[in-house]
Amino acid sequence: MTRRYHLAHQEKPHIGLNAHLLALGNSYRSAGISTYIYQLLRHLPLVSDFRYTAWMSEPGGELAGLTRRLTPLPTSRPAVRILWEQLLQPYGVARVRPDLLHGMAFVLPLWLTLPAIATIYDLTFLHVPEAFRPLNRLYLRTMTQVSARRATHLCAIAEHGREDIARQLGVPLEKITVVYPGLDPAFATPPSASEVDDFRRRRGLPERFVLYVGTLEPRKNVPALIHAFAAIRRRVPGVKLVLAGGKGWGFDEIFAEVERLGLGDEVHFPGFVPQDELALWYAAAELFVYPSRYEGFGLPPLEAMACGTPVIVSHATSLVEVVGDAGRMVSPDDEEALAEAMVALLTDPSAQASCRAQGLAQAARFQWRNSAATQAAVYQRVLEG
Structure with missing residues (x-):
């Protein structure tokens, strides 16, 4: 049975964040999705009163107001990431016992007994499949579909993406919230x-x-x-x-x-x-x-x-x-x-x-503080059931 958080039981809800795609070095891996994850991690503690634990594969970065847990494997490699995400992460989540897990990059673990949110940035693996290695493409296509259906809620980063996710993955639009990126x-x-x-x-x-x-x-x-x-x-x-x-x-x-x-x-x-x-x-x-x-x-x-x-x-x-x-x-x-x-x-x-x-x-309309506030509001709605 899914464990739900009730406001009367705890002053500060505990949010688990799967941030394994965060890359803090000066390379192409630190662009795009990694930038989005990093800025949310920076700003979420500034706009909400939740307790945060983030799983990531690299130390460093100016990230205050959250607890970091370094993953024991180099999850920048797709095969290793799959192993960690599906076999090892559930044990880490069970030990930490957050009230909600946010998969910040497409996929959730199959074995979860708590409310969960997944952010799906785009469906490039469906629309431009040749851009991915076969194993990575198969994993993303299969597990994003499964994660989208079992997640309590989904987040997209643009209205176009929200509509595309609903259409391609068969998810009701009302189950998806747009959390726009902000400007660094x-x-x-x-x-x-x-x-x-x-x-x-x-x-x-x-x-x-x-x-x-x-x-x-x-x-x-x-x-x-x-x-x-x-x-x-x-x-x-x-x-x-x-x-x-x-x-x-x-x-x-x-x-x-x-x-x-x-x-x-x-x-x-x-x-x-x-x-x-x-x-x-x-x-x-x-x-x-x-x-x-x-x-x-x-x-x-x-x-x-x-x-x-x-x-x-x-x-x-x-x-x-x-x-x-x-x-x-x-x-x-x-x-x-x-x-x-x-x-x-x-x-x-x-x-x-x-x-x-x-x-x-x-x-000037796109501010990370606003993005984080929207994301925190999604957490609140999911926790309140």
């Missing part, structure tokens, strides 16, 4: 012009460039950006393209396309960008383009807007919610429209200024 405090104030100029000199960056930040993989539709750039470079001479991000699956195709089009001197690959440098990269760019076909949310466009950089995104999935009316949107399949949108912003200072002002206002 590092982006609260855009870098100054002098800081940006100094950064550009130190990095040897061109005076004018279009920026993409994200994993280099086919799902991000980077070849479309390369083709659009190739089409406009004579119309906007002097503008370069910077593709910043770690190498994902299929990255060889991206490098090969740059060489095939003879753009080796026009396109720069700085690799993964550390979190503490991101604001400077965004602010140094004249334009940020994110042509992704599928996103659970899409933090890079939000961060770029917060740094005062005009953005162009695909009119696809959750990116519409992230950017709102503050940026330009084009179909991910229309390279000509993308090229024209790039030219329009690169050649019109008034359009840039308008996008910049609207982007700053749009980005």
Whole structure:
């Protein structure tokens, strides 16, 4: 029988947090889902009076107000994570005896006797299955489905994701709450012009460039950006393209396309960008383009807007919610429209200024403190039954 928490029995409810995908180093693993988990762990104790215990695989990080329990295995490896998540974690939960368990990355243990919440960021493993190793894909597809049905409640990170989860996994919409990501405090104030100029000199960056930040993989539709750039470079001479991000699956195709089009001197690959440098990269760019076909949310466009950089995104999935009316949107399949949108912003200072002002206002709407408060309210509702 499921054990329920009753307000009269305990002053501070105890929340268990499965944070095994948290990565605190400067690598591609520390992006995306890891950023989301880290910021919730930072802010939850600030907005609620719950007691928190978090299971994670790495020490470090500025995480006050919660108890950490380091997992004994390197759960960054999918096979090891499955072993820990399904065989070892239930024993840890039984020893700690939280009132509720939050699986912060898709999956819950099969053997649970307490209320549980799972956060499902997106369904990429269903929509873009080739992006995953076979074992990881099978585990996510099977266990996310099982977890979604047995969870007391689910969380999504965008309304598009909420509707997709309900449709694909057969879960009622009322069982899913959207907990939007927030903006990292590092982006609260855009870098100054002098800081940006100094950064550009130190990095040897061109005076004018279009920026993409994200994993280099086919799902991000980077070849479309390369083709659009190739089409406009004579119309906007002097503008370069910077593709910043770690190498994902299929990255060889991206490098090969740059060489095939003879753009080796026009396109720069700085690799993964550390979190503490991101604001400077965004602010140094004249334009940020994110042509992704599928996103659970899409933090890079939000961060770029917060740094005062005009953005162009695909009119696809959750990116519409992230950017709102503050940026330009084009179909991910229309390279000509993308090229024209790039030219329009690169050649019109008034359009840039308008996008910049609207982007700053749009980005200010997403705050991690609000995200944590929404998440804590979900805990409260579930605990009260």
